[in-house]
Amino acid sequence: MRTQVELDAVRDVEYLKQKLDVVVLLDWFMQCRRLLPWRAKNPNPYYVWLSEIMLQQTQVMQMRPYFERFIARFPSIFDLALAEEQEVMALWAGLGYYARARHMHRAAQIMVSQYQGLPQDAKAWSCLPGVGRYTLAAVRSIAYKEPMPVLDGNVLRVMSRFLAVPLRRGQISDEKKLWQWLESWFKTNSDIIAAPGDVNQALMELGATICRPVNPECPVCPLRGSCAAYKYQTTDQYPLPKEKITIKKIKIAALWCVRDSQVLVMRRAAQGLWGKMTALPCVEHLDTWAQAPVQIENLLAEWGVQTIYQIKKIKRTQRILTHRQVDLVLYQVDAKWPLLRSLKSKQSQDDEQPQMKWIDKSKIDTCGLPQAFLVLVKNI
Ligand code: SF4
Numbered sequence: 001m002r003t004q005v006e007l008d009a010v011r012d013v014e015y016l017k018q019k020l021d022v023v024v025l026l027d028w029f030m031q032c033r034r035l036l037p038w039r040a041k042n043p044n045p046y047y048v049w050l051s052e053i054m055l056q057q058t059q060v061m062q063m064r065p066y067f068e069r070f071i072a073r074f075p076s077i078f079d080l081a082l083a084e085e086q087e088v089m090a091l092w093a094g095l096g097y098y099a100r101a102r103h104m105h106r107a108a109q110i111m112v113s114q115y116q117g118l119p120q121d122a123k124a125w126s127c128l129p130g131v132g133r134y135t136l137a138a139v140r141s142i143a144y145k146e147p148m149p150v151l152d153g154n155v156l157r158v159m160s161r162f163l164a165v166p167l168r169r170g171q172i173s174d175e176k177k178l179w180q181w182l183e184s185w186f187k188t189n190s191d192i193i194a195a196p197g198d199v200n201q202a203l204m205e206l207g208a209t210i211c212r213p214v215n216p217e218c219p220v221c222p223l224r225g226s227c228a229a230y231k232y233q234t235t236d237q238y239p240l241p242k243e244k245i246t247i248k249k250i251k252i253a254a255l256w257c258v259r260d261s262q263v264l265v266m267r268r269a270a271q272g273l274w275g276k277m278t279a280l281p282c283v284e285h286l287d288t289w290a291q292a293p294v295q296i297e298n299l300l301a302e303w304g305v306q307t308i309y310q311i312k313k314i315k316r317t318q319r320i321l322t323h324r325q326v327d328l329v330l331y332q333v334d335a336k337w338p339l340l341r342s343l344k345s346k347q348s349q350d351d352e353q354p355q356m357k358w359i360d361k362s363k364i365d366t367c368g369l370p371q372a373f374l375v376l377v378k379n380i
Contacts, residue, residue, distance in 0.1 A: 011163040011228055013181035019226035020162065022191040022199060028222035029202035032209075036060065037068060043197070045118050045143035046077050052138040053100050053130065060208070066095050080105065081112040086267070089277050090368025096321065098277055098370070102270075103130025122146065133179075142197030149182035150200045151175060154207025160239035161211060164228030168240040249325045251286040253296060254279075254376060256314065256332045262358040264337075265367060273321065278368045280330075280377070281356070289329065296331060307336035314380070319372045330376045 033039065038051035050070060054063045070091050074080040080088070085105055092101035107128040111118055119125055122144075126136050137148035149155075153169050159178055160167040167174040186192050192199045210217045218230045229235045252273075257264035257280075266281050268274050283295045293311050300308060315330040359367055364377050 011165050013184050015163060015228075016159070016181060016185050017188065020185075020223065021226070022189055024222045024225075025202050025206070026191070026195060026198055029198060029205060033201070033205055034060065034209075036064070037071070039201070043143050045139060047071065048143045049118075049135070049139050050104070052135050053104055054095065056100065056134075057097050058095060063095065066092070077108050077111055077118055080108040085276065086278065086368065090366075093277065093368040094371045094374065096371065098275055100130060102276060103128075107131065120144075138200065141200050145196060147186040147193050147196040149179070149186045149196075150204065151179055151182060152204060152207075154204045154211075155182075155200075157213065157239050158203055158207045158211045158223070161216070161229035161235055162223055162227045164232060164234060164238060166238060166240050169242050171240075171243075245323055247320070247323055247325050249327065250284070251289065251292075251327045252329070253283040253286060253292045254328055254330050254373060255281045255283070255296065255299075256330055256377070256380065257281065257337070258332070258334070258361070259337050259358060261361055263361050263364055264356060265359055265364075265369075266356040273324075273326070274370045274372075277370050279370060279373055292329070292331065296333065300333070300335060304338045305335050306338075309334040309336075315376050317372060317375045319375075321372075326372065328372055328376060 036051070038044070038047040040047075051063075051067060054067055054070075073087075073091060074083060083105065085102070088101050088105045089098065092098060095101075107130055110128060115124060122136065122140050125131055125139060131139075134150055134152060137150045140146040141148045141150065156167055156169050156175070156178060159165075159182075167178060169175075186196060186199075206221070206223070210221050211223075214236075216235050218224050218227070218235065221227065221230070224230050229238050255264070264281060265278050268277050268279050270276050281299070283292065283299055286292055286295060292313075296311050297308065310332070312332045312334075313329055314332050317328050319326045319328065365374065369377070
């Protein structure tokens, strides 16, 4: 019997070209795909682009209501380009990875001003903010039928198992090799050339619904006839686990500053966590929680607050955000508040728009706070 190493050595792009039956894969996709608002016979490139951006780091079921709300408010690229950034960010609130929303908004403005709409040309798409290799290939293949493969975590898992080749997500050399194999396969297979977007979506759908990270449903998989990992019962060996990344721990004190029935919110600076989002004022870079009250007093002094009645810890939550574990504690601050125009924040000096405002407490859930803050202010 051949060893696994020998098996790995013979499975490459030629195996893929000869053994992966595209017609069977597409038949399965047409029958079993989830019906989603951005999937259509003639897909709307704006919908495809938005869905692909929203789906990065986010599951379909979690993202779908956001997509529907976004499209209802901004039905076209022109509506998005004309929107206030704060409104775009508010509709994105809760999805995380907020740079995606800022890039989309900026890209929409560029498209409208330079191309009077969605550009036809792939080069123009590739220059837009937030459009990397994955997004470009997804939009161009699905909306414009160009034979460009996509490579995400689902596709890598399916390929690693189908070929029984130990690929690792995030390993540049592995991803580069697989991109090359997929590109070669896409250029030479007439069934793919006829429907490249469907093939890409089929592979991603297969990875999301059947060839899952654990307990893949091989007996109902359309690729099982030629899948090397299934044949040798080694699906649990592929792909290789991701390299462990170091999670940085950070402490942030969020301030619940109340005046009558109003609460103070501010727009965050462009750089850093929750960039340009509306949030509660914060004291960041705390080494210990013991420092928090003094640091809060310092911030209030910068704002010109002269009378503080009380600073009280009222709630705590922890979140994992892109390699960071955020320990977020909510402090209620009772003080004699000066006029808004005298409230200044170091965190927002570089932004031209009004930074701080009092809003009615009843609007705190809908003002566009990131999810971490929504958890903190719930039922207060
Ligand atoms: S047969 Fe199993 S391991 Fe192979 S591609 Fe299908 S679900 Fe994945």
